[in-house]
Amino acid sequence: MIDLHAHTHCSDGTDTPTELLHEAAVAGLTTVGITDHDTIAGWEEAAVAVPASGVSLVRGMEVTSRYTTPGGRGISVHMLAYLFDPDARALAKHRATMSSSREARAREIVDRLSADVDISWADVEAVLEDGAPAGRPHIADALVARGVVPDRTAAFDTLLHPRHPYYVPQYAPDVFDVIEWINDAGGRAVFAHPRAYTRGSVVPPKALAEFAQAGLFGVEIWHRDNPESQRAALAAQAESLGLFPFGASDYHGNGKPNRLGEHTTAPHTLEALAHGAFLEVVTP
Ligand code: AMP
Ligand code: ZN
Ligand code: FE
Ligand code: FE
DSSP states (O other): EEEOOBTTTTOOOSOHHHHHHHHHTTTTSSEEEEEEEEEEEEHHHHHHHHHHHHHHHEEEEEEEEEEEEESSSSOOOEEEEESSOTHHHHHHHHHHHHHHHHHHHHHHHHHHHHTTTSSOOOHHHHOOHHHHOHHHHHHHHHHTTTHHHHHHHHHHTTSSSSSSTTTTOOOOBBHHHHHHHHHHHTEEEEOTTTTTGGGOOOOOOOHHHHHHHHOOOOEEEOTTTOOHHHHHHHHHHHHHOOOOEEEEBBOOOGGGSSSTTTSSHHHHHHHHHHTTTTSSOOOO
């Protein structure tokens, strides 16, 4: 059982990296991926927890990026980066840029909200792990703590939804640059939840061919945010482009209903992912 997409409190999950490895063992996983948003802060602790958990670890990161349509419209794309050199310059610079731009953007959202609801930046700081890139999930948690909404999902469906004037878009680098940075760092790029309509617009089908041309390694097919009716066609398109198919939970601890191991990746896909990559899989 291999599940290579999971978050910890180093971004917007609720488990510590140690807890993630423990939960992976409880769920019966043999290998888990740590893929926090735009940070690798959880890698070290997660690697330390490998022997006690008996679960192998794939170190990764979910990179926030943007695809621009020919019409000039920006569409948010999440690109999973696996087994890359943590010292590689471009991705290191990206991590620093994202942590500062994310905080400025989150502060602006809180500013706008505070005109109408009882919330301040201190409420967000109270739920934010030191150094974790701030996002709407943390503002959602602050709203829950304040009793404004019952849970995170309710916050996303209402006050934090892009249709509200409180929403502020997040800066993101171009997806083609991101694929290049990942490959230059000896990593593997995997397109996360390509048909996640719940997150907003998705890229047109032809984008997958463009990404493949740019050096994409794989694509998530089995993910709860990809509509079931589209998975077979997506898998066929991926195969025709020579892309490896992935399945994963996108676990966020208590922050989302997604459960570890609800979707998984085939062992031979993990083998191909790790073959020749900069980092090795950490084994117990
Ligand atoms: P942001 O990047 O700040 O706009 O926040 C969006 C991110 O929130 C997405 O990448 C999701 O992974 C994450 N998220 C965490 N919990 C939830 C939830 N309950 N509903 C929707 N998105 C969530
Ligand atoms: Zn997330
Ligand atoms: Fe994502
Ligand atoms: Fe994710």
